[in-house]
Amino acid sequence: MKRRKTPTKEAVLEVLTKAGKAMSQDAIEQQISIDINRATIYRVLNRFCDDGVLHKIVAENGKQYFALCNDCEEQHNHDHFHFRCTQCETVECLPVEVNLAIPKGYLVENMNCVISGVCKTCV
Numbered sequence: 283m284k285r286r287k288t289p290t291k292e293a294v295l296e297v298l299t300k301a302g303k304a305m306s307q308d309a310i311e312q313q314i315s316i317d318i319n320r321a322t323i324y325r326v327l328n329r330f331c332d333d334g335v336l337h338k339i340v341a342e343n344g345k346q347y348f349a350l351c352n353d354c355e356e357q358h359n360h361d362h363f364h365f366r367c368t369q370c371e372t373v374e375c376l377p378v379e380v381n382l383a384i385p386k387g388y389l390v391e392n393m394n395c396v397i398s399g400v401c402k403t404c405v
């Protein structure tokens with residue numbers, strides 16, 4: 283189903299596009315130039331995830347980050363590793379594939395993998 287464009291959707295996409303990295307809802311909210319309530323932003327972010335525009339990254343501390351799908355790789359796959367810097371709080375998609383050996387008898391349907399540490403900028 284085609285969804286209509288709204289000022290809220292355009293504002294959220296503009297913030298994420300300009301940032302060029304994954305952002306939390308509160309960081310997005312601080313960057314939006316129009317008056318939008320928190321619940322509306324959250325609904326828009328989740329709708330974008332459902333539509334494949336964004337993907338959600340849940341860090342080890344439970345905080346959710348949202349990244350544009352086309353910023354990660356040409357053939358986007360949500361099941362990839364992310365890195366969260368514990369100093370600057372940046373969250374990024376890692377460009378390398380990591381293979382995991384899953385025991386026989388298990389069928390993986392989804393994966394959320396966040397590695398935390400200090401990024402190359404903060405080292």
